[in-house]
Amino acid sequence: MSGEQTGQDEPQTGQLERVTDIGGGIDSGGVDSGRVGGIGNGTNRLLFTTLLREEWRLHTRLFGGWRFASFPLLIVLLAAAATVALLETGTAPSTIVLGLHALALGFGLYSGTAGFAGSNMLENVFGRLSLVLSSASTLPLSRRRLLGMFLVKDALFYAVVFVLPMATAAIPIGGLSATTPTELVAFWLSLSLVFAAGMTATVALIAVRTRGVPTWTIALALVSAAAGTWALDGPAAIESVRTLVVPLSGSLSAAGGLAIGTVLVAAASLALYDPTYGRPTRTASDRFSQLRAAGDRLPFADDPLVVKTLLDLSRSAGGVWKPFVSAGILLALVAALVGVVREITGIEPAPGIFFGGVLGLAAFTTYNWLTQFDSLEFYLTYPVAIDDVFRAKRAAFVLVGTPAVAVPYLAAVIRFDATLVDAAVGAILLAGYGLYYYGLTVSIAGFDPNEFLFDSVRFGTFTVGVAVAIVPTLVAGFVVVPPTPALAAALAVAGIGFGALGIVLSGRAGPKWAERYRDE
Amino acid sequence: MGILRVDELRKSYGAVRAVDGMSFDVERGELFGFLGPNGAGKTTTIRSLTGQIVPDGGTISVLGTDPTTAPLETRRRVGILPEQASPPSFLTPREYLEFVGDVRELDEAAVTAGIEHWAERLGFASKLETLHTDLSRGQQQKVMIAQAFIHEPDVVLIDEPLANLDPLVQEQVKQFLTAYAADDNAIFVSTHNIDVAADICTRVGIVADGRIVTERSLVDETGDSLLETFLEHVDDANARDMPALERTEIEA
Numbered sequence: 067m068s069g070e071q072t073g074q075d076e077p078q079t080g081q082l083e084r085v086t087d088i089g090g091g092i093d094s095g096g097v098d099s100g101r102v103g104g105i106g107n108g109t110n111r112l113l114f115t116t117l118l119r120e121e122w123r124l125h126t127r128l129f130g131g132w133r134f135a136s137f138p139l140l141i142v143l144l145a146a147a148a149t150v151a152l153l154e155t156g157t158a159p160s161t162i163v164l165g166l167h168a169l170a171l172g173f174g175l176y177s178g179t180a181g182f183a184g185s186n187m188l189e190n191v192f193g194r195l196s197l198v199l200s201s202a203s204t205l206p207l208s209r210r211r212l213l214g215m216f217l218v219k220d221a222l223f224y225a226v227v228f229v230l231p232m233a234t235a236a237i238p239i240g241g242l243s244a245t246t247p248t249e250l251v252a253f254w255l256s257l258s259l260v261f262a263a264g265m266t267a268t269v270a271l272i273a274v275r276t277r278g279v280p281t282w283t284i285a286l287a288l289v290s291a292a293a294g295t296w297a298l299d300g301p302a303a304i305e306s307v308r309t310l311v312v313p314l315s316g317s318l319s320a321a322g323g324l325a326i327g328t329v330l331v332a333a334a335s336l337a338l339y340d341p342t343y344g345r346p347t348r349t350a351s352d353r354f355s356q357l358r359a360a361g362d363r364l365p366f367a368d369d370p371l372v373v374k375t376l377l378d379l380s381r382s383a384g385g386v387w388k389p390f391v392s393a394g395i396l397l398a399l400v401a402a403l404v405g406v407v408r409e410i411t412g413i414e415p416a417p418g419i420f421f422g423g424v425l426g427l428a429a430f431t432t433y434n435w436l437t438q439f440d441s442l443e444f445y446l447t448y449p450v451a452i453d454d455v456f457r458a459k460r461a462a463f464v465l466v467g468t469p470a471v472a473v474p475y476l477a478a479v480i481r482f483d484a485t486l487v488d489a490a491v492g493a494i495l496l497a498g499y500g501l502y503y504y505g506l507t508v509s510i511a512g513f514d515p516n517e518f519l520f521d522s523v524r525f526g527t528f529t530v531g532v533a534v535a536i537v538p539t540l541v542a543g544f545v546v547v548p549p550t551p552a553l554a555a556a557l558a559v560a561g562i563g564f565g566a567l568g569i570v571l572s573g574r575a576g577p578k579w580a581e582r583y584r585d586e
Numbered sequence: 587m588g589i590l591r592v593d594e595l596r597k598s599y600g601a602v603r604a605v606d607g608m609s610f611d612v613e614r615g616e617l618f619g620f621l622g623p624n625g626a627g628k629t630t631t632i633r634s635l636t637g638q639i640v641p642d643g644g645t646i647s648v649l650g651t652d653p654t655t656a657p658l659e660t661r662r663r664v665g666i667l668p669e670q671a672s673p674p675s676f677l678t679p680r681e682y683l684e685f686v687g688d689v690r691e692l693d694e695a696a697v698t699a700g701i702e703h704w705a706e707r708l709g710f711a712s713k714l715e716t717l718h719t720d721l722s723r724g725q726q727q728k729v730m731i732a733q734a735f736i737h738e739p740d741v742v743l744i745d746e747p748l749a750n751l752d753p754l755v756q757e758q759v760k761q762f763l764t765a766y767a768a769d770d771n772a773i774f775v776s777t778h779n780i781d782v783a784a785d786i787c788t789r790v791g792i793v794a795d796g797r798i799v800t801e802r803s804l805v806d807e808t809g810d811s812l813l814e815t816f817l818e819h820v821d822d823a824n825a826r827d828m829p830a831l832e833r834t835e836i837e838a
Contacts, residue, residue, distance in 0.1 A: 347720040354681035358688065370688035374674065381676035381717065439675060446638040447671070448689050449662035584640045584657075 141231035174264020371458030417482035418492025426499030453576030498561030505571030622793030
């Protein structure tokens with residue numbers, strides 16, 4: 067705009083203005099420029115490649131180029147090494163195949179939330195971001211369309227970056243031969259299909275939620291599904307789960323049915339999704355002062371940082387039940403796996419040791435929920451030491467994490483008839499390993515446990531740290547049933563030792579991360 | 587000697603010198619404007635002043651404390667309003683201000699009274715029990731202003747104080763800041779908004795390329811407008827990534 071165009075009546079001299087012609091200006095038509103009759107396939111391609119490029123840059127920027135680029139190689143190594151180790155210890159190949167499909171399904175369920183998480187949550191996870199996904203507010207692109215493209219991009223991106231490396235486990239399972247490439251591709255397609263089905267399931271649930279279906283109804287459906295899996299017994303039921311979760315093991319028509327069903331549900335979910343959905347304004351009575359006033363009776367309530375963490379958890383979507391649901395899903399997956407292993411091999415692990423060792427992994431998801439809606443930067447403007455923030459997170463972790471894993475653990479030892487010694491050792495392992503996994507997570511990832519994903523160095527360190535504790539424990543749990551007194555004592559000592567190590571690791575995390583933040 | 591003193595402050599991020607020899611003093615009673623274009627080093631300076639980051643060199647003194655070596659002591663004594671900061675999504679304004687009072691170890695009764703006072707003054711009394719996630723950006727900014735002042739600090743550091751506020755509240759906040767500084771306190775306002783600085787500041791330091799290029803008192807001064815001064819010092823080789831300027835004569 068020039069001075070002559072301002073239309074001002076009085077002559078002015080010496081007025082300054084900026085010349086805003088930067089780089090030749092912006093095409094007034096935006097991404098739809100030159101297209102008649104709305105947005106065409108060209109825009110879809112442009113959108114897709116832009117989203118894909120954004121995804122790549124997001125990860126390489128967050129983790130550093132080589133740390134992300136080498137992540138698929140790390141998955142190849144882990145998948146191959148774990149498969150070889152499991153085969154060597156007598157695990158049936160079909161069990162390994164099922165386990166990998168269960169992992170792909172779980173990752174798909176998790177990934178489905180990404181496009182819907184909202185900018186606030188993404189900012190908490192990744193820092194201040196502006197994503198192409200948000201451009202529905204500034205460009206003539208519908209949010210539903212953007213979400214559809216976003217999810218297709220996510221499915222393809224992760225199918226290549228994460229699922230394809232997982233599929234290389236097919237090589238040690240089938241052995242090298244002329245048919246290896248075909249087997250590899252078939253395994254990859256099978257895993258990708260389950261991954262996409264998991265994503266679609268989450269998307270469908272979120273879409274239903276935007277139509278006003280109460281959260282408790284959705285939670286009830288999830289719990290019912292978990293309970294159904296849990297209650298599965300007998301070869302027929304196990305076989306039906308395998309057919310559904312492992313397309314590779316069923317007929318081509320069953321796999322095709324799953325693929326078509328996934329596409330149909332995904333399309334229906336996007337059609338059902340209401341982009342205008344918004345929660346009604348929420349008010350709350352003053353819980354902060356109520357909890358602080360109870361500080362002499364409740365051990366945690368004398369710390370405002372703990373109280374804030376608990377309020378963040380309880381008032382965010384899903385409430386205080388989120389860690390319970392995460393632990394419940396882990397329990398259902400592991401229980402189904404145990405059932406399948408029993409059907410295939412006739413072997414059943416010592417339930418206390420097995421479930422105690424595995425359920426400790428819920429420490430990661432519990433800590434994730436406790437930091438999901440918080441950031442360390444927030445505390446840097448108050449007279450609060452970073453060390454105290456981490457100490458408060460640990461207190462909250464113990465408060466929330468203990469019941470979240472104790473309930474499923476008790477259910478498991480009752481359901482699988484653990485002996486008293488086995489159950490007691492398992493409880494020690496659960497507590498000790500939980501603290502250890504927590505300490506490991508905090509030490510490696512600080513306040514951003516989600517950043518584990520796709521950082522090959524952090525993920526590799528975490529995996530090795532977990533394997534050191536869990537692999538010998540699970541082997542012992544499978545081999546010596548019921549546990550001998552000597553084995554029980556050794557595992558109890560291991561549980562206590564790892565627990566102590568976890569406390570040390572989490573105790574050192576505060577100073578470590580405080581220094582890192584201030585020296586950025 | 588000022589109650590806020592910076593001498594030869596330096597901070598780099600890799601090869602980029604965000605702050606490069608920054609020096610200034612702020613006295614009691616002053617509302618000091620830290621005026622500069624985007625990327626001039628304003629936010630890095632504020633983060634150094636509040637001990638959020640460790641500078642590469644130079645010295646800082648805030649109310650006699652050194653935020654580099656004793657960040658908690660500095661933060662205990664000052665109020666801070668970071669740029670684009672939001673209050674915690676799942677607390678209400680009342681709970682958040684109670685939290686702030688708690689970590690600042692304030693008297694409970696004083697906090698309760700302070701909450702009512704600030705909510706009334708800034709116009710969010712009816713929103714005290716609403717979760718922040720359901721408040722507008724403007725309402726959230728009001729809460730953030732309240733948290734910076736609730737302990738009545740001698741020094742307050744503010745990054746873009748009027749962001750997201752409606753004109754009426756902007757005017758109230760401007761008047762309040764002026765009065766607060768005049769009451770033997772000091773307010774350090776970082777902004778790229780020349781009109782805001784001209785309206786409320788008693789003195790400004792104009793920042794470009796990580797250092798103060800000129801300072802100017804705005805008390806009882808006539809002559810060039812602040813805009814002229816700003817452009818004179820910023821619109822030259824010192825300013826990075828600034829579009830060119832041209833002087834235009836407008837005729838009727």
